[in-house]
Amino acid sequence: MIISVDPAASRPPYEQVKQQIEQLIRRGELAQGTRLPTVRQLAGELGLAVNTVARAYKELEADRLVETRGRNGTFVLASRxxxxxxxxxxxxxxxxxxxxxxxxxxxxxxxxxxxxx
Missing domain, CATH: 1.10.287 (Helix Hairpins)
Structure with a gap:
């Protein structure tokens, strides 16, 4: 999963992460059932705070695009x-x-x- 965050952008980093994951789901690049990286892993890769990625995941979950299954991880819930x-x-x-x-x-x-x- 290739995601990038532009620190100079007017859109906050959590929104950039959320939007890019949503686009990957819409384009079918993240299929239903795909496990997303852990919050810590993605935060480390992007150089972001853990809470920033957690907020993006939480909003994706509120939009019913992903589902967090406790310690098992976060999975794509919706198909394109x-x-x-x-x-x-x-x-x-x-x-x-x-x-x-x-x-x-x-x-x-x-x-x-x-x-x-």
């Missing part, structure tokens, strides 16, 4: 298709709520969606 499906469902839910607030019927909302497609 699961991540894409969840994002699509979330976007559809946001769109449906906005359409209802705007007073659109299902037919009108479908028309708007078809036009955007």
């Amino acid at each position: 298709s699961q991540v894409d499906d969840e994002e699509t469902r979330a976007a559809a839910t946001v769109f449906a709520r906005a359409a209802r607030r705007a007073g659109l019927s299902i037919a009108e909302a479908t028309r708007v969606l078809n036009e955007a497609w």
